[in-house]
Amino acid sequence: MLLEVDRVNEPVDELVDKLHRYTEWFELLAPKADAIKEKAARGAAVHDFRLWSRIYPATGREGYVPVAFVFTGKTAAQRESRMRRLEQAARPYFAGEPYSGSGAGITAVDYHQAVPVVVTELERITADPAGAAGKVWRRLGREEWQTLGEALDNPDGDRLYAVQWEQARRRKAEREAADREARRPVCTNCGAKFTDDRWEAVRGRGASWGSDSDSLCGSCADAASARAEAQRLARRQAEEAAARAAAEPPAAARSRGVFRIGRRR
Structure with missing residues (x-):
């Protein structure tokens, strides 16, 4: 995980620019990687062609290497405002996209080309008995505070897509079966x-x-x-x-004599 500590003393645009540069770096091709195959790759397969995958170990999750922002200083309201402004401005880098070719009923998000971004406050970490292991992290794009593992997980990503795709496949099969029966x-x-x-x-x-x-x-x-x-x-x-x-010969005609019997006079 990449870590950024922010003392709330620089413009939010600087933080967004950091995410932009991280994204550009994650998209760099590895030496001798086939650019044509990289463009044709989908999902996690695309990372096999990227430089970062040769340097960092696999994260076991969709997306690029996570980036964490730890804010500290100023007031709690100022830190909260800063996190919200970062969330709004950096959405193109962390939000993910709809799955390619997904039809109706598919709400899962494709995070494979996104940067998972989590935020926290040093003050929140020190106040929690579990420290950084507690529910002190918030994934940008979500509202709840979670443990780091929960925040980096993608329950609405590949796992949800697999379930929804199977449901969509089953619904399509049922429609086709019903149409066939009607015919x-x-x-x-x-x-x-x-x-x-x-x-x-x-x-x-x-x-x-x-x-x-x-x-x-x-x-x-x-x-x-x-x-x-x-x-x-x-x-x-x-x-x-x-x-x-019809083939049998006709029966011989029976001869007929004519007899006249007269009276003897």
Whole structure:
């Protein structure tokens, strides 16, 4: 952590300028780093190309190396005013950004390119029984006083993003499933919805979609196919019987004699 002690005796703009210079330094490329790959990197991966990561150990949290301002001197009201003015003016350096491409419902903050800034007062530290280990630190952008570990943590960062992204993915899947169900065909014979296999089979036939059989569910289509096959078989049998009858020679005509019986006179 980088530490700045301020005696409330210089313009706030000087403190903001320090954060600006820190940010510029954090963005310096390491020797022989690939600038093209660095620009394409996202999240924590970008730091692998930066000089600071070769000098400082990994913080285990999102963002650059934290900067702490310890104010002392003047009155408590003056120190509070100074912290508020620093918070307002330095927001571009510590506030983070929305996650790239995040949709509705994603409120998590991307802190990977931000400088975590915490503030405290020497008077507050000395008055707390736990000293600097107590709840004497405030992360700029927050209102509560916390321990240093709590102040540097990012509960609204990557962890929240992972939860919200999963929730958004699940909501999208549910919407898509509902839309699919709304489009699922219904059998025109029995009114049952098509099974996935039946729907896919019908869709797979492409141009044949819309035929009479394709408007039936699997069971009804099978029954209709069986009836049609029985009808075809019956027709074929009838045609074959008619053909056999037509091929048989005609029966010999039975001869008929004409007898006249007269009365003997």
